Amino acid sequence: MEKQPLLVSSSPHLHCGMNTRDIMRDVVIALIPALVASVWLFGFRALAVEVVCVASAIATEYLSRLVMKRPQTVGDLSCVVTGLLLAFNLPVTIPLWQAAFGSVVAIAVAKQMFGGLGQNFVNPALVGRIVLMGSFPDAMNNWEVPLSWLGKADAVTGATPLALLGTEGAADIEPLQLLFGLRGGCLGETCVAALLLGGIYLVVRHVISPLIPVIYLATVFVLTWLLGSDPLVQVLSGGLMLGAVFMATDYATCPINKAGKVVYAIGCGLITVLIRMFGSLPEGVSFAIVIMNILSPLIERATKPRPFGAGKAVRS
């Protein structure tokens, strides 16, 4: 890449000063509220899972670049983001070696084997999560009741709101509780308020555009409402907020232009709702995003903008 001469228009040029490292640092900052919330809700074991995931992600990134004899990229912090996002997608009770295994798969298989940051065709953290779901279905479905580490709750494990929906327990779900993460679930997905805070920070810093998260959430809201479910509970539960704000917006795996982003976000919402309402799994955010990641190049091709003044695109 570096060797090719880059031909651009004549000077002067402005550089905004942003680089990958700055962007990734902003994402890490945006994830901090959810990280704090996860420790508050699930205790210090949550922190242990997060540390293990991030550390093994960094180590895997370093080692795989070393083995492949490629320039070292640990410094761009993208592996920290991947490790943290993966940890946010795991239940607090997961054995630590399994969490580390997920990180290794995410970085080595989903990212570095395809050429590193920007070359990965799906979100690495989600690949890690899906591989762990396929590998250790029991460990990945063990939901601890929040705040039970303080010894205040009667039960230690319980069902997640999405598993309760459609059963008698659905009446107990209160949207306000969901907003502050007082429910069973993965580490980082439960506290919707903290995730929203991070999302707003990213939008304000122009790291992400609000287009994908807003349309994704709106699609889920409208579709679940049409299908007769409680749309507010649907939007606030599961990994939807985490997925919509932090995973669906991954630069490398979502379409570039606006029309493509809209199609992509609607697709994410549609698949999520289909899996939630009609699938055998209670939650479908990770599969929805991965499927749309894979479809992104096709969406990109279909929504290619026509240059001003050019004729109608000729199909080759």
Place this chain on the structure above:
Amino acid sequence: MNNVYWKTFSKGLIKENPTFRLVLGTCPTLAVTTAAVNGLGMGAAATFVLVCSNIVISLLRKVIPDKVRLPAYIVIIAAFTTIVQMLVKAYLPAIDKSLGIYLPLIVVNCIILGRAEAFAGKNPVGLSALDGLGMGAGFTAALVVMGSIREFLGNGTVFGWPEGGLIPAITIFVLPAGGFFVFGMLIWLTNKLSQHLDNNATRKELTACAGCPMAVKCHTEEGCRHE
């Protein structure tokens, strides 16, 4: 050892391994290798059909008219597959159960028809039998290696031993996704190994026709018909 018979037999093991180098018979490879013993059963059954059909097709190569050779080959292969299927059903019902539909599907296994077309239809009986044996051994070895890896990682066991598993099971390896992953890794490994074995082959040659595993059998000057 370096005569034509040894060469005919040994090329199927690594250099022209049907599974990892020619990438034939992928469907049974991915489907039955969830356990090493399944791979062994599938490999043995396919080897039997391969050797027998190679012998018969080679014997009949001057009798079968060129225009109807494919239906004729298929009839011969189907006959032997039926024999294998009945034998396995009678004597190894457990294997029959775990292989399921993939046992009768040996009829359409591309390795067997591929060898009939590429080798047995043009060569004498002895060589054809050796070719079938070598290709069958390569196929069996590939299935057993892949089955062992997937069984050990995905179930913690080695040929079903011990009961509880030696290591904690990583179930994804016995699921289709893990199958594709292990398959890809083994293809990479075999390519590396066969490059290493072939001392004369430089990287440049490997990208051209000479690097093609079918090069020995390729008679067309203009281009490759195995695309």
